[in-house]
Amino acid sequence: MSEYSIINTRAPRLDAPDKATGRATFIDDLNMPGMLFGAILQSPLAHAKILNIDTSRAKKLPGVKAVVTAEEAGLVKYGVSPARYDETLYCHEKVRYVGDEIAAVAAVDLETALEAVSLIRVDYDDLPALFTIEEAMVEGAPALHEGFPQNICAEVHQEFGDVEAAFNECDLVRTDKFISKRQDAAFIEPHGCIADYDLSGHLTLHTSTQVPHYVMRTVAMVMGLPVGDVRVVKPYVGGGFGPKAEATPLEMSACILSMKTVRPVKMNYTREQVFLHSRARHQFIHTMTTGVKKDGTLMALKNECYLDGGAYTSFGIATVYYAGSLLGGPYKLPNMKYDGWRIYTNKPVCGAQRGHGGVAARAAWEHQLDIIAEELGMDPIELRLKNVMVAGDTTCNELNMSSLGMKECVEAVRQGSKWNAKRGKMPRGKGIGMACGFFVSGAGYPIYRSDTYHSTVLIKLSEDGGTVNVYTGSAEIGQGSDTTMAMIAAEALGVRLDDVRVASGDTEFGVDLGAYSSRQTLMTGHATKEAAEDVKRQVLEVLSEKLNTPVDGIDIKDGLIIFKSKDVDFSAIRARYIKEHRGWSDLPRGNDLTFREAARTAYLARGSIVGTGKYKPPELGGKYKGAAVGTSPAYGCSAQVVEVTVDMETGKITVDKMTDAHDCGFAINRTSVEGQMQGSLCMGLGEAMFEEVKFDEDGRILNANLGEYKIPTALDMPNVEAIIVESNEPNGPFGAKEVGEGAIIPTIPAILNAVYDATGVRINELPLTPERVYMALKAKVEKGDTRD
Numbered sequence: 001m002s003e004y005s006i007i008n009t010r011a012p013r014l015d016a017p018d019k020a021t022g023r024a025t026f027i028d029d030l031n032m033p034g035m036l037f038g039a040i041l042q043s044p045l046a047h048a049k050i051l052n053i054d055t056s057r058a059k060k061l062p063g064v065k066a067v068v069t070a071e072e073a074g075l076v077k078y079g080v081s082p083a084r085y086d087e088t089l090y091c092h093e094k095v096r097y098v099g100d101e102i103a104a105v106a107a108v109d110l111e112t113a114l115e116a117v118s119l120i121r122v123d124y125d126d127l128p129a130l131f132t133i134e135e136a137m138v139e140g141a142p143a144l145h146e147g148f149p150q151n152i153c154a155e156v157h158q159e160f161g162d163v164e165a166a167f168n169e170c171d172l173v174r175t176d177k178f179i180s181k182r183q184d185a186a187f188i189e190p191h192g193c194i195a196d197y198d199l200s201g202h203l204t205l206h207t208s209t210q211v212p213h214y215v216m217r218t219v220a221m222v223m224g225l226p227v228g229d230v231r232v233v234k235p236y237v238g239g240g241f242g243p244k245a246e247a248t249p250l251e252m253s254a255c256i257l258s259m260k261t262v263r264p265v266k267m268n269y270t271r272e273q274v275f276l277h278s279r280a281r282h283q284f285i286h287t288m289t290t291g292v293k294k295d296g297t298l299m300a301l302k303n304e305c306y307l308d309g310g311a312y313t314s315f316g317i318a319t320v321y322y323a324g325s326l327l328g329g330p331y332k333l334p335n336m337k338y339d340g341w342r343i344y345t346n347k348p349v350c351g352a353q354r355g356h357g358g359v360a361a362r363a364a365w366e367h368q369l370d371i372i373a374e375e376l377g378m379d380p381i382e383l384r385l386k387n388v389m390v391a392g393d394t395t396c397n398e399l400n401m402s403s404l405g406m407k408e409c410v411e412a413v414r415q416g417s418k419w420n421a422k423r424g425k426m427p428r429g430k431g432i433g434m435a436c437g438f439f440v441s442g443a444g445y446p447i448y449r450s451d452t453y454h455s456t457v458l459i460k461l462s463e464d465g466g467t468v469n470v471y472t473g474s475a476e477i478g479q480g481s482d483t484t485m486a487m488i489a490a491e492a493l494g495v496r497l498d499d500v501r502v503a504s505g506d507t508e509f510g511v512d513l514g515a516y517s518s519r520q521t522l523m524t525g526h527a528t529k530e531a532a533e534d535v536k537r538q539v540l541e542v543l544s545e546k547l548n549t550p551v552d553g554i555d556i557k558d559g560l561i562i563f564k565s566k567d568v569d570f571s572a573i574r575a576r577y578i579k580e581h582r583g584w585s586d587l588p589r590g591n592d593l594t595f596r597e598a599a600r601t602a603y604l605a606r607g608s609i610v611g612t613g614k615y616k617p618p619e620l621g622g623k624y625k626g627a628a629v630g631t632s633p634a635y636g637c638s639a640q641v642v643e644v645t646v647d648m649e650t651g652k653i654t655v656d657k658m659t660d661a662h663d664c665g666f667a668i669n670r671t672s673v674e675g676q677m678q679g680s681l682c683m684g685l686g687e688a689m690f691e692e693v694k695f696d697e698d699g700r701i702l703n704a705n706l707g708e709y710k711i712p713t714a715l716d717m718p719n720v721e722a723i724i725v726e727s728n729e730p731n732g733p734f735g736a737k738e739v740g741e742g743a744i745i746p747t748i749p750a751i752l753n754a755v756y757d758a759t760g761v762r763i764n765e766l767p768l769t770p771e772r773v774y775m776a777l778k779a780k781v782e783k784g785d786t787r788d
Contacts, residue, residue, distance in 0.1 A: 004491055004734075005490075005491065005557065005558050006487050006490045006491040006496075006497050007487050007488065007491045007666075007668045007669075007734055008666065008667055008668070008670065009669070009670065010669065010670050010671040011483060011487055011497060011669050011671070012483075013480055013483050013672070014482050014483045014486055014502060015236070015476065015482060015483075018236075019236075024236045025235055025236055026189060026192075026208070026235055026236045026237070026238055027189075027192035027193060027194065027206060027207065027208045027235050027268075028189075028192050028268060029235075030194055030206060030235065030266075031266075032194060032196060032264040032266075033264075034263050034264060035194070035263065035264040035265070035266055036065055036066075036106040036107060036108060036113075036257070036258075036261060036263050036264065036265045036266070037106070037107060037108070037109055037110040037112075037113050037265070037266050037267070038104055038105065038106045038107075038113055038253055038254055038257050038265045038266065038267035039104065039105050039107075039110065039113035039114050039116070039117045039267070040101055040103070040104045040117070040249065040250070040253055040267075040273075041101070041102045041103040041104070041105075041117045041120050041122075042098075042099045042100060042101055042102065042273070042276065043091065043095035043097070043098060043099060043100040043101075043102060043122075044098060045095055045098065045124055045126065045129075045698075046095075046096075046097055046098050046129040046131070046346040046347070046698060046699030046700075047094070047095065047096060047097075047126070047127040047128065047129040047130070047142070047144075047346045047699075048094060048095050048124040048125060048126050048127050049093065049094045049124065049125040049127060050091060050092065050093060050094055050095065050102070050122060050123075050124060051123040051124065051125055052121075052122070052123040053069055053102065053103065053120065053121070053122050053123075054120065054121040054122075055067045055069065055103060055120050057119040057120070057121070058105060058116040058117070058119040058120045059116075061107075061112065061115060061116045061119060062112075063107045063108040063109065063112035064105060064106070064107045064112060064113075064116045065106045065107060065108070065257075065260075065261045065263070066105070066106040066257050066260040066261050067103060067104075067105050067106075067116065067120070068090070068103060068104050068105075068253070068256055068257060068260065069090050069092075069102065069103045070088060070089070070090040070091065070092035071092075072256070072260070073088075073089045073090050073222075073252075073256055074088075074089075074222075074224070075088050075092060076088065076089070076221065076222045076224070078218055078221060078222050078247070079312065079313050079314065080214075080246050080313065080314050080315050080318075080351070080447060081313065081315070081317050081318065081447060082447075082448055082449065083317060084153070084154065084313040084316070084317055086145055086312050086313050087312050087313075089101065089222060089249060089252050089253070089256070090102055090103060090104070090249075094127065095124070096144055096311035096312070096346055097276075097310065097311040097346050097347055097348050097349070097699065098276065098348075098698070098699045098700050098701070099273070099276030099277070099348055100311065101249045101253070102120075102122060103117070103120050104253040104256070104257060105117050105120075105257075106257035106258075106260070106261055106263075106265050127142060128141075128142050129346040129698070129699055130142065130144070130151065130344075130345050130346050131345055131346060131347060131695065131699055132308070132345065133285065133306050133307075133308050133343045133345065135345075136150070136151040136343050136344060136345050137150045137151060137152070137341075137343060138150075144311060144344040144345075144346065145344060148344065150343075151343055151344040151345070152341055152342070152343060152344075153309050153313055153316055153317075153342045153343060153344050154313070154316060154317045154320050154341075154342045155320070155339075155340065155341045155342070156320055156321055156324060156338060156339070156340040156341075156626055157338075157339050158324060158325075158336075158337070158338045158339075158397070158624065158625075158626065159336070159337040159338075160328075160335065160336045160337075160396040160397050161300070161334050161335030161336065161396055162335060163300045163301070163302050163335045163336065163337040165335075166291055166299045166300035166334065166335040167289075167291045167299070167300055167302075169291075169293075169299060170291030170292055170293060170299050170300070171292065171293050171294040172291065172292050172293075172294065172372060172375060172376065173289060173290070173291040173292075174289070174290060174368070174371065174372065174375070175287065175288065175289040176287070176288055176364070176367070176368045176371065176764060177285070177286070177287045177288075177764055178284075178285075178286045178287075178288070178360070178363065178364035178367065178368075178764050178765070179283075179284075179285050179286075179764065179765040179766065180281075180283060180284045180285075180359075180360040180363070180687075180765075180766045181283055181691070181692040181693070181766055181767060182280070182281060182282065182283045182308065182347075182350065182692065182693045183280060183281035183353065183687050183691045183692065183693060184243075184274070184275055184278065184280045184281070184691070184693055184709060185239070185240070185241035185242060185243045185280045185281075185353050185354070186686075186691075186706060186709065186711045187238060187239030187240060187241055187243075187244070187274075188238045188239055189208060189237065189238025189239060190208075190268060190269040190270065190271060190273070190274045191207075191208055191244065191248055191250050191251075191268070191269045191273075191274065191277065192207070192208050192250075192266075192267065192268040192269070193205060193206060193207035193208065193250060193251045193254050193266070193267055193268075194206045194207075194254065194264055194265065194266045194267075195251070195254035195255040195257070195258040195264065195265050195267075196258055196264040196265075197255070197258040197259045197262055198262070199262060201225075201229055202229050202230075202231070203219070203223065203225060203229060203230050203231070203255060203258070203259065204231045204232075204233065205219060205230070205231070205232045205233070205251060205254070205255060206233045206234075206235060207232060207233075207234065207251050208234070208235065208237050208238070208240075208244060209232070209234055209237070209240075209244050209245075209251075209475070209514075210237070210240040210242075210244045210245040210475050210477050210514050210515040210516055211244075211245050211246065211475065211513065211514030211515070211516060212232040212233070212234050212473055212475060212505055212506065212507050212512075212514065213232075213473055213507060213511060213512055213513055213514055214245075214246065214247065214447065214513070214514060215232045215246075215247045215251060216230050216231070216232040216507045217448070218246075218247035218252075219232070219247060219251065219252060219255055222247075222252050223252070223255055223256060223259065230507075231506070231507055231508055232506075232507045233505065233506045233507075234475055234476075234477075234504075234505030234506070235505075236476075237475070237476070237477040237478060238478070239477065239478055240475075240477040240478075240515060241280075241353055241354045241683070242279070242280065242315075242351065242352040242353035242354055242356060242516065243274075243277070243278065243279040243280045243351060243352070243353065244477070245279075245315070245351070245352055245514065245515070245516040246279060246314060246315070246351065248277060249277070250267050250268075250269055250273075250277070251267075253267060254266070254267045271704065271705050271706065272701075272704040272705065274704075275348070275693065275701050275704035275705075275709070276348050276701065276704070277348065277349075278310065278348035278349055278350060278351070278693075279314050279315070279349055279350065279351030279352070280350060280351065280353045280693075281350065281353040281359070281687070282307045282308060282309060282316075282319055282342075282350040282360075283307065283308040283350075284305060284306075284307055284323060284360035284361065284364075285305065285306045285307075286303065286304070286305045286323075286360060286361060286364040286365075287303075287304045287305075288301065288302065288303050288304075288364050288365055288368055289301070289302040290302075290365070290368055290369070290372060292372055292376070294376060295386070296372075296373070296376055296378050296382070296383045296386045296387070297386065297387065298331055298332065298333050298334075298387045299334065299335060300333075300334070300335035300336070300337075301327060301333055301335070301336045301337070301365070302336075302337045302338075303323075303324055303327060303336070303337065303338045303339070303340075303361070303365075304338075304339045304340075305320070305323045305324065305338070305339070305340040305341070305361065306340075306341050306343060307319060307320055307323065307340070307341065307342040307343065307350070308343060308345055308347070308350065309342045309343055309344060309345065309349070309350050310344070310345060310347045310348050310349040310350045311344060311345070311346060311347065311348070311349055312344075312349045313342075313349075314349045314350065314351035314352075315351040315352040315356070316342045316350065316351070317342070317629075318352070318356070318357065318443075318629050319342065319350070319351075319352065319356060319357045320340045320341070320342040320357070321340070321357070321626050321629035321630065322356055322357025322358055322361075322629060322630060323338075323340055323357045323358070323360070323361045324336075324338030324340050324361070325338075325397055325399075325626075325629055325630030326357065326358040326361060326362070326438060326439065326440075326630055327361055327362070327365055328395035328396055328397040328399050328630070329389055329395050329399060329401065329404075329438045329635060329637075330388060330389050330401075330404060330406040330436060330438040330635075330637045331384070331387040331388060331389060332387050332388070332389055332393065333387075333395070333396055334396055335396065336396050336397065346699055347695065347699060348701070352516060354680065354683060354740075354741050354744050355437075355439060355680075355741045355742065355744045355745050356516075356517065356741070358437075358438070358439055358745055359684075359687070359744060359745060359748065360748075362435070362437055362438070362745045362746065362748075362749065363435075363748040363749045363752065363766075364749075365749075366435035366436060366746065366749035366750075366753070367435075367749045367752045367753060367762075367764070369383060369384070370433070370435075370749075370753045370756070371762065379423070380433075380434055380753065381410060381414050381419060381434060384410055384434075384436055384639075385407060385410055385411075388406045388407050388410065389401050389404055389406060390404055390406075390407065391403045391404050391727065397622065397627075397630065398621055398622035398627065399621070399630060399631065399632070399635065400620075401635060402633070402634055402635075402729060402730050402731050403634060403635075403663075403665060403727040403728060403729040403730065403735075403737070404635065404637055404663065404727060405637065405663030405725040405726070405727035406436065406438075406637045406639070406663065408661070408663065408725045408727070409436070409637060409638055409639035409661040409662065409663055409723075409725050410434075410436065410639045410661075412639070412661035412723045412725060413434065413639045413640060413641045413659045413660065413661045413723065414434075414641070416641070416659045416661070416721050416723055417432070417434075417641035417643070417657070417659040417721075419432065419434070419641060422643070423757075426757070426758070428648065428758075429645060429646050429647070429648050429758055429759070430643070430644070430645050430646075430656075430758050431643070431644050431646070431753075431754040431755060431756065431757030431758025431759070432641060432642070432643050432644075432754055432757055433641070433642055433644075433749075433750050433751065433752065433753025433754030433755070433756065433757055434639065434640060434641045434642070434746075434750055434753060435639070435640055435746035435747075435748075435749035435750040435753060436637065436638065436639045436640075436745075436746050437637060437638040437639070437640070437742055437743070437744075437745025437746035438635060438636075438637050438638075438742070438745065439518060439635065439636050439637075439738060439741055439742030439745055440517055440518060440519075440630065440631075440632035440634075440635060440636075440738065440742075441518055441519065441521075441522045441632050441633060441634040441635060441636055441665075441729070441732070441737040441738035442454070442517050442518060442519030442520075442522050442523045442617070442632055442633060442634075442738070443516075443517040443519065443629075443631070443632065444617050444620040444621060444628060444631030444632050444633065445617075445620075445628045445631065446513055447513075451616075452511060452616070453511055453527075453614045453615060453616045454511075454512075454513050454519070454523045454615055454616045454617070455472070455473075455474065455510075455511065455512045455513065455520075455523045455524045455526070455527040455613075455614065455615045455616075456473075456510035456511045456512070456527055456612065456613065456614045456615075457470065457471065457472045457485075457510060457512075457524065457527040457528045457530070457531040457612070457613040457614075458470075458471040458472075458509065458510055458531060458610060458611070458612055458613075459471070459489060459493075459528075459531040459532055459534070459535050459610070459611045459612075459613070460608060460609070460610045460611075461535060461539075461599045461602070461603065461608070461609040461610075462599075463600075463603045463608060464600055464603070465596060465599075466495070466499060466559075466594070466595050466596030466597075466598075466599040466600070467499060467500075467501060468489060468490070468493060468495055468499050468500045468501065468532075468535070469501050469503065470485055470486065470489050470500060470501065470502045470503065470504075470528060470531075471503050471504075471506075471509040471510065472485060472502070472503075472504045472509055472510060472512055472524060472527070472528065473504070473505065473506060473507055473509045473510045473511055473512035473514075474504050474505070474512040474514070474515070474520050474524040475504070475505050475512070475514045475515040475520070476504050476505060476515075477515050479515065479520075479672075479676060479740050480669060480672040480675070480676075481504070481515065481520045481521070481524065482502040482504050483502075483669055483672065484520070484521055484525065484668050484669055484672065485502055485504070485524060485525065485528045486500040486501075486502050487668050487669055488525050488528045488529050488532070488668060488733055488734070489502075489528050489529075489531070489532040490532075491532075491734070492528075492529045492532035492533050492536065493532040493533075493535055493536050493556060494536065494555065494556030494557050494558070494559070494595070495556065495558075495559045495595050496558060496559045499559060499595070512524055517632075517741070518636065518738030518739070518740045518741040518742060519738075521668065521732070521733075521736050521737065521738065521739075521740075522633060522634060522665075522729070522731070522732045522733065522736060522737050522738065523615050523617075523633075524615070525668070525732070525733035525734075525736060526613070526615035526732075526733050527613035527614050527615040528613060528733070529613065529733045529734070530611075530612075530613030530614065530615070531611040531612050531613030532611060532613070533611070533613075534611030534612060534613065535609055535610075535611035536556060536611075537611075538602060538606065538609050538611065539556070539595075539598050539599060539602045539609065540554050540555075540556070542598075542601055542602040542605045542606060543561065543598055543601065543602075545605070546572075546573065546601060546605070547568055547569070547570060547573075549563065549565065549568055553565055556595055556598070559594060559595045559596075560592040560593070560594060560595065561592065561593040561594070561595065561597075561598050563593075570593045570597075573593065573597055573598075573601050574588065574593070574597060576601075577596075577597045577600055577601075580600070617631075617632075617633040617731075618633070620632070620633065633731040633732075634665065634729045634731050634732055634737040634738070635737075635738075636662065636663055636664060636665070636737050636738040636739060636742040637662075637663050637742065638660060638661060638662040638663065638677075638742055638743050638745065638746055639660075639661050639746060640658065640659065640660045640661075640681070640746040640747060640750045641658070641659040641660075641750060642655060642657070642658050642659075642747070642750040642751050642753075642754045643655070643656045643657040643658075643718075643754060644656060644751065644754040644755055644758055645758065646755060646758040646759050646773065647770075648759065648777060650770050650774060651769075651770040651771065651772070651773030651774030651775075651776075651777060652770040652773075653689060653751075653755060653768055653770070653773060654718075655685060655689075655716075655717075655718045655751065656718050657718050657719050657720075657721075658681050658685075658718055658719075658720045658721070658747075658750075659720075659721045659723070660677050660681055660720065660721070660722055660723065660743060660746075661723040661724075661725050662677050662722075662723075662724065662725060662739055662742065662743050663725040663726070663727050663737075664724060664725070664726065664736065664737060664738065664739040665726060665727055665728060665729030665732045665735050665736045665737035665738075666726050666728055666729065666732065666734050666735035666736045666737075667724050667726060667736070668733075668734065668736050670724060673722075673724055673739050674722040674724070676739045676740050676743060677720075677722040677739060677743045678717075678720050678722060679743075680740075680741070680742075680743035680744035680747065681717075681720055681743065681744070681747050682712050682716075682717055683712075683744055683747075684744045684745075684746075684747025684748055684751075685712050685716065685717065685747060685751070686710070686711045686712040686716075687747075687748060687766070687767070688747060688748040688751045688752070688766060688767060688768055689712075689751070689767055689768050689769070690710040690767050690768075690769060691709065691710065691711065691767055692766070692767050693709065748766070751768065752768070755768060755773070759773070759776075759777060759780075760780065760785070761773070761776045761777055761780050763776050
């Protein structure tokens with residue numbers, strides 16, 4: 001029998017009824033009295049000087065209430081990392097990509113706003129545009145930003161151990177190149193917001209975001225407002241996956257237009273504008289050299305990476321670090337060298353996307369590890385098991401494995417997929433492949449330099465009725481975090497899940513850094529558990545006083561008060577409660593004191609019962625430059641086996657089955673954990689097989705819609721077996737850690753390895769379109785290679 005009543009079960013999502021019945025209120029469902037509508041003028045050119053902006057015709061259009069450019073908005077620089085603020089709300093000297101923001105308009109309706117935008121005249125002087133890493137880095141190339149020669153936005157150079165010396169001791173050293181492509185997160189709901197600046201000088205922004213706290217700070221900084229006068233409220237969100245994890249020009253345009261008009265202003269991106277804003281997956285070009293002993297022992301890794309970052313920095317500094325640091329685990333790797341460069345180009349800006357910085361790097365290395373296993377004559381699973389880290393190990397770049405179920409994950413997928421019965425025994429055109437993954441359970445440090453708590457949570461008991469109200473600034477974006485916090489609160493306090501209400505996504509409720517880096521279960525969960533325990537302590541103290549019973553002799557379980565002693569007389573408490581509620585039909589009866597009665601007693605004795613919780617990680621990581629990126633209080637890991645069928649005549653790949661095991665520490669809601677695993681696999685399948693943002697020769701996106709930018713549907717997904725592994729993370733609430741992002745990490749290389757098993761062809765460039773696979777098969781035949 002489980003020691004828990006609520007957690008580690010399959011609880012229904014708190015938001016499921018509203019979403020299933022259409023009652024859920026997303027940003028586009030919101031309207032306010034006197035509301036205006038905004039639109040943005042974006043650059044049609046990839047790189048050009050701005051000679052003049054004429055807004056006079058737009059201002060004269062009936063129904064237009066405000067027009068703003070850099071002249072009105074100012075030139076406050078902002079971005080994600082204070083180390084590289086390189087954006088202004090509107091361009092003032094030049095534009096750097098097709099879609100760069102130049103002006104914004106507020107009008108009585110959207111049609112008028114769009115017409116006004118079309119009336120703004122901008123005179124440009126074309127500049128040479130740089131669309132590839134190679135073009136941007138050539139000597140003498142135009143600089144997108146002053147002070148960044150060769151358009152190097154950020155670079156990282158790290159070495160742990162002695163890689164060259166280790167290579168000299170290796171029996172096998174090989175080098176492989178891997179190329180991924182720029183991808184879009186393709187969330188169903190485009191960005192949207194409503195800004196409302198009132199006559200008291202307070203600004204409230206309702207916005208579809210992952211990070212209310214960071215948006216609040218950026219808006220306050222750019223608008224020149226005291227941060228206490230800015231409130232950010234997140235409604236229901238239709239997906240985020242990373243690109244909604246920073247403040248957008250859309251949000252700030254709505255804010256400045258509302259401040260100019262003192263009326264609410266609503267703004268939405270179109271699907272094309274979502275692609276133009278981007279902040280999604282970078283293109284990565286990895287060259288990896290790995291050295292091993294003949295028994296498969298990993299000795300050293302040399303990783304060289306170039307990232308196409310687009311026109312501004314966004315999360316790019318963290319991204320270029322993650323592309324190296326996350327390869328420190330989950331294998332014992334004594335020597336690692338990493339050189340990474342993020343390059344400015346005249347394309348939309350790349351940022352963070354699910355599995356931030358680690359997806360392509362892991363794909364490249366796990367693909368290469370399979371090649372090495374084949375050359376050594378080893379089973380790919382045995383190669384990994386030989387080198388896998390365990391709890392208590394520390395990586396060469398000083399990441400601590402406080403828990404790690406990597407071995408258990410590998411063994412689980414080997415058994416679950418029937419690997420031993422299938423590998424090497426499948427017919428031509430059918431293959432099986434595997435790979436492993438590794439990711440953080442929340443970034444160890446906030447984006448801005450601060451000793452701030454990463455999460456604070458407040459729990460207040462209703463003055464009557466025993467309802468538990470959880471207030472958190474955390475961001476429920478569809479991943480189930482509200483349900484997770486409700487379950488943690490209910491378990492820690494000892495009440496029923498039905499007694500808990502969660503209000504989230506509002507900066508007035510406390511500090512929470514948001515939904516990114518797979519952080520909320522561990523970090524917000526910690527704060528929630530602490531707040532619930534604080535409430536429980538207060539209630540038990542009052543009962544102890546009233547009943548003359550030691551606190552340690554009282555507990556709360558399943559909404560009932562449990563006494564160790566059998567002779568506790570609580571009749572006076574019940575009598576008073578019944579007297580207060582004469583005529584009510586649900587009065588407590590039976591031999592147990594209810595939490596409802598106890599909570600009321602606590603209120604009558606002390607007033608409102610409020611518990612608070614907080615969390616920030618301890619000091620993590622080493623002292624070398626960039627050591628903070630990749631640190632985390634815990635690490636999740638996963639293993640995956642994929643089975644495919646490849647049409648040898650056309651190159652079309654069909655994924656037949658996916659078996660995935662993920663170490664989430666401890667599953668708070670088992671259904672949600674499995675859902676996150678399945679969602680990650682679906683997203684990884686799309687990135688592996690057909691997702692790519694394509695551009696024409698002038699830097700315009702060719703497929704900026706969900707008709708031509710292909711993402712997986714239910715028809716593309718095979719049967720998925722999701723296996724939960726629990727390693728009991730000591731730094732997590734009840735032992736829990738991440739699952740939301742890490743589960744995507746092994747999908748791409750597992751598919752790549754399965755395709756090789758089916759065809760005998762190694763493909764080092766994504767996506768695996770039928771054309772690319774067909775050409776690889778054709779090249780194999782032309783070389784005279786007839787091996788299956």
